[in-house]
């Protein structure tokens with residue numbers, strides 16, 4: 001409930017001004033974000049890879065309102081992939097892509113613009129020996145995102161997608177996408193959604209997560225289990241042991257800066273672990289979702305506001 005209230009407040013301009021005002025949030029932002037520039041992302045990625053983890057890099061930005069913003073974001077991804085390939089950081093480093101950042105929400109032709117830009121990014125990923133995973137945003141974007149996924153997979157069957165257990169529809173989407181070769185990242189969902197489309201109680205989101213997990217682990221695809229929740233991780237480990245799934249046929253994913261000790265424990269136990277690594281100056285939306293997920297982060301942030 002607190003999370004929903006915070007996400008609603010985050011859309012108000014005065015809140016945005018307060019949070020983004022110089023220095024206020026920087027210490028906490030730095031915990032979650034590699035830095036503002038491409039170099040920051042590449043340096044952090046290199047360190048994580050050297051540590052035996054893999055990475056999926058997100059060029060921060062969402063709610064793109066102009067065609068030129070969408071084109072700039074596309075070009076930033078292509079430049080990133082060129083650098084990752086040039087430094088031989090692939091295939092351990094891939095990218096995560098929000099379709100809204102490359103035009104999906106544009107009033108005219110947004111779906112087609114996002115598809116065209118995503119195609120260009122996939123071609124750059126192919127050249128670099130890397131892969132792309134489509135993030136999932138709020139429920140109004142799911143049909144368009146899955147349609148774009150289908151189009152991209154004609155040429156690039158390795159394109160992955162995130163599905164959110166919070167949404168009622170997701171159990172069916174998991175069943176449809178649990179086929180051989182299909183890379184699916186399962187998350188709980190970071191958006192405040194209405195009861196018409198989404199579970200409202202955390203317990204129901206968690207139960208749906210387990211049902212989706214079972215479907216993906218029983219299928220022939222490549223599940224990407226994206227959670228910090230100790231119970232979901234334990235259930236995954238149990239399913240792997242029970243089904244004899246190979247360690248190379250699935251992976252855990254966690255956000256940069258969150259439960260790092262657990263990332264290392266899983267790696268040391270022989271599991272593949274990928275870190276979701278955001279970078280860029282447009283960190284506001286990403287940061288507010290991280291605050292909304294965890295009251296402790298919010299308390300820390302508020303304390304830093306008043307102890308300036």
Ligand SMILES: Cc1cc2nc3c(=O)[nH]c(=O)nc-3n(C[C@H](O)[C@H](O)[C@H](O)COP(=O)(O)OP(=O)(O)OC[C@H]3O[C@@H](n4cnc5c(N)ncnc54)[C@H](O)[C@@H]3O)c2cc1C
Nearest residue numbers: 135136162187188189190226227228229253254255276290
């Ligand atoms: C790799 C990755 C990619 C993601 N991609 C998407 C996406 O495309 N679309 C989308 O809607 N959501 C995405 N998410 C976010 C996701 O939907 C959840 O909001 C987020 O992961 C918190 O849920 P949880 O499964 O960790 O469980 P929770 O029940 O929220 O948390 C379990 C425990 O994890 C720790 N924890 C969780 N969040 C935080 C935090 N912010 N700070 C510190 N500790 C924390 C705490 O110990 C908490 O008790 C992604 C998450 C990950 C890990």
